[in-house]
Amino acid sequence: MPLYWTIDSKNRLFTGVSEGEVTFHDAISLLEALAGAKALSYRKLFDGRAVQPTMTGDEVLAVCARIRACHDHASVGALAIVGTHEQTVRFARLLGALATADRPMKIFTSLRQARSWLDQQAPA
Template sequence: MPLYWTIDSRKRLFTGVGEGEITFADAISLLEALAGAKALSYRKLFDGRAVQSAMTGDEVLAVCARIRAYHDQASVGALAMVGTQEQTVKFARLLGALATADRPMKLFTSVRQARSWLEHQQPG
C-alpha cells in the first residue's frame, strides 16, 4: 500500500505520508485506521506531495462522503496537509470535504512549515 502512517496516542498525533498511485481502497483503509484507533480527534499531518490519484470521480465522491460521515460521528482534530499547487487544484473537491469539519485546516508546500503550524494547534 502506498500510504504509511503513525498514530501517536501520547501526543494525540497522526502523521501520514503517501507515495505513488493511491486507490480508493488505500484511501478507505487510511480512514478506517483513523476511526478504528479512535484518532479522529487527533491532530493530523499528511504529506501527499508524492501522491497520484488512481481514483475515478465517483470514488473521490465516495471518499468525500465517508469523510463527512466521520465528521458527523465525532469531533476531528486540526489538519495540516502538504502538497503541490497542482494537487490542490486537482483535489479541490476532496479538500472541500476535509474543510467542512469544524477544525483548523491549512495547506502547505513544506513539511517543516506544516509541522510548525500543527504544533501550535490544540490536541483533540
C-alpha cells in the same frame, strides 16, 4: 500500500505520508484505521506531495462522503496537508469535504511549515 502512517496516542498526533499510486481502497483503509484507533480527534499531518492518484471522480466523491460521515460521528482534530499546487487544484472537492469539519485546517507546500503550524494547534 502507498500510504504509511503513525498514530501517536500520547501526543494525540496522526502522521501520514503517501508514495506512488493511491487507490480508493487505500484511502478508505486509511479512514478506517483512523476511526478504528479512535484517532479522529487527533491532530493530523499528511504529506501527499509524492502521491499519484488513480481514483475516478466517483471514487473521490465516495471518499468525500466517508469523510463527511466521520465528521458527523466524532470531533476531528486540526489538519495540516502538504501538497503541490497542482494537487490542490485537482482535489478541490476532496479538500472541500475535509474543510467542512469544525477544526483548523491549512494546506502547505513545505513539510517544515506544516509541522510548525500543527505544533501550535492544541490537541483535542
